[in-house]
Amino acid sequence: MDYISTRGQDGPLGFEQALLSGLARDGGLYLPVEWPRFAKAEIAAMKGLTYAELAGRIMAPFCDGEISEAELTAMAADAYAGFDDPAIAPLVKLNDDIHILELFHGPTIAFKDYAMQFLARAFDRALAKQQKHAVILGATSGDTGSAALEAFQGRDAVDVFILFPDGRVSPVQQRQMTSVITDGAFAVSVKGDFDDCQALVKTLFNDHQFRDQVGLSAVNSINWARLMPQIVYYFSSALALGAPHQKVAFSVPTGNFGNVFAGYAAVQMGLPVERLIVASNQNDILPRFFEAGTMARETVVPSLSPSMDIQVSSNFERLLFELLGRDGAKTAAVMQDFAASGHFTLDADVMERAYALFSAYRLDDAGTVAEIATTAKNDGMVLDPHSAVGLSAARRAHADGTVPKDVPIISLACAHPAKFESAVETATGQKPVLPPHMADLMTRPEKMQTIDANADAVKSLVLARKRSV
Numbered sequence: 001m002d003y004i005s006t007r008g009q010d011g012p013l014g015f016e017q018a019l020l021s022g023l024a025r026d027g028g029l030y031l032p033v034e035w036p037r038f039a040k041a042e043i044a045a046m047k048g049l050t051y052a053e054l055a056g057r058i059m060a061p062f063c064d065g066e067i068s069e070a071e072l073t074a075m076a077a078d079a080y081a082g083f084d085d086p087a088i089a090p091l092v093k094l095n096d097d098i099h100i101l102e103l104f105h106g107p108t109i110a111f112k113d114y115a116m117q118f119l120a121r122a123f124d125r126a127l128a129k130q131q132k133h134a135v136i137l138g139a140t141s142g143d144t145g146s147a148a149l150e151a152f153q154g155r156d157a158v159d160v161f162i163l164f165p166d167g168r169v170s171p172v173q174q175r176q177m178t179s180v181i182t183d184g185a186f187a188v189s190v191k192g193d194f195d196d197c198q199a200l201v202k203t204l205f206n207d208h209q210f211r212d213q214v215g216l217s218a219v220n221s222i223n224w225a226r227l228m229p230q231i232v233y234y235f236s237s238a239l240a241l242g243a244p245h246q247k248v249a250f251s252v253p254t255g256n257f258g259n260v261f262a263g264y265a266a267v268q269m270g271l272p273v274e275r276l277i278v279a280s281n282q283n284d285i286l287p288r289f290f291e292a293g294t295m296a297r298e299t300v301v302p303s304l305s306p307s308m309d310i311q312v313s314s315n316f317e318r319l320l321f322e323l324l325g326r327d328g329a330k331t332a333a334v335m336q337d338f339a340a341s342g343h344f345t346l347d348a349d350v351m352e353r354a355y356a357l358f359s360a361y362r363l364d365d366a367g368t369v370a371e372i373a374t375t376a377k378n379d380g381m382v383l384d385p386h387s388a389v390g391l392s393a394a395r396r397a398h399a400d401g402t403v404p405k406d407v408p409i410i411s412l413a414c415a416h417p418a419k420f421e422s423a424v425e426t427a428t429g430q431k432p433v434l435p436p437h438m439a440d441l442m443t444r445p446e447k448m449q450t451i452d453a454n455a456d457a458v459k460s461l462v463l464a465r466k467r468s469v
C-alpha cells in the first residue's frame, strides 16, 4: 500500500517510510492512497478470530507488500500479551441501548496503549532492517506520553522525548511519564499548554535539517501507524454486537480527532456504522464546527478531561482532505488559511458529507461530574471523565433521535477511572483504585526536565541528550 500526504506534495511512499517519518515533508499527514475495503462476507468471516488475528486481518492491506498478515498477527499478539483482560478490548453492556468499550486494559490504562505497543514493535522491526537510530519527539496532553515512554523504554534503537504542558496533566499521568528512568527516555515539562507542545513538535518536524540530523520520528496520532491499530477495536466491538448484519453507532471522546478518525477509517473499510458521535468537553471547537461549518480556534480552557483540552485537532486535517474529495492543494490552502487567521469555513455541500456520518456533542465539567455520579449510582459503573463525556453524548444521541433506538451505541471508555482520581472522587465520593501493576506508582523515583516553550530549547535538549548511533 502506498501513502500520500493530505497536502499533495509528498509521496507516494511505502508503509515503513510513512511509519518512520510520521509527518509528511509538506506539513501534511499521510493517508493510504486508497481505502482497502472488506466485503460483507469477509467481515462476517472475522467473527471468532482472536483479537490479535483480527488485528492482523485489519492491518494487512495497509502493510501490503511489506509486512504479512501472519507477521502482523504475531506482532499484535506480542504487543497485547501484557494486557490485563483476555478480550484485550472487552465490550461491557451498560443497558439495552449502550455498550461500553473498555480501552484501558494496557500498561498505562488509557487507550493509547493499543496503538503504542504495536507501534514500538513496528519501529523496532523497521529500524533493525534499516540499521538506523531514531529520535521520537512527541507532544502529549498526558496519555500519549505515558504510553510512548512505556512502550519504547529499553529499546536501544530509539530515544524518546515527550513534551507535556507544565502542571496540566494529572498526577498519575505525570508520574507514569517521569517514573520511566531508563536511558533514552525523557519526560519534558514545557511552560505552556498542549497546543504549545504540539506546535513545537510541528516546528521541529518542519526543520528538515534538524529532522534528518537526528532521525526525527513522530508517534503522535499524526503518525498513520498510530491510527491503524485503533481501527481494530471498532471492528471487534461491532462484530460482538452482530456486525455486519447489525448496524451500530460509536460515541468517541475526542481531542485530536485521532481515535474517531480510526472509526471513520473502519467505515471506509466497509464496517456498517450508523453514526460517529464526536464528544468534546468545554473545549468545543469540533462541536462548533459541526454546528456551523466554521472551524475557529479559541484558547484552551483546562477541564476535568485534560486529554481532550485541545483546540487544534491535528487529525482533523485527514477528514478535511477526505471531505474535500482528496484534493491536496485545496487542503493545503485551507490549513494555511487556518494557521494564519485561526479560522476557516467549509461550503455547504462539503458539510453535507460530514453530517452524513458525524454528529457532535459537548459537555462541561459540571455535566461530566454529574454523568460520572449518575452512571455510578444507576448503572453501577465508574467511568473516568473522558469516558463520561462520551457516554453523555451517546445518551443524548439516542434521546434526541440522532441515533435510532434500535441501533446500539458503543461508547468508548478511553481511560481507567484511577487515572483521573480527583474528578472521579468528587463525583462518587470514593477514590478509584489503581490496578495492581500500578499500586506503587506514586512512590516510584522520577526523572524529568523542564524547559520554556521555545523550539531552540527543545533542539538543544535533544542534541545534548540523545544517544549517538
Ligand SMILES: *Cc1c(COP(=O)(O)O)cnc(C)c1O
Pocket (backbone or CB within 6 Å): 110, 111, 112, 143, 144, 221, 253, 254, 255, 256, 257, 258, 259, 260, 307, 308, 386, 387, 414, 415
Ligand atoms: C487521547 C485521549 C482522548 C482523545 O483522543 P484523540 O484521539 O486525541 O481524539 C480522550 N480520552 C483519553 C483518556 C485520551 O487519552
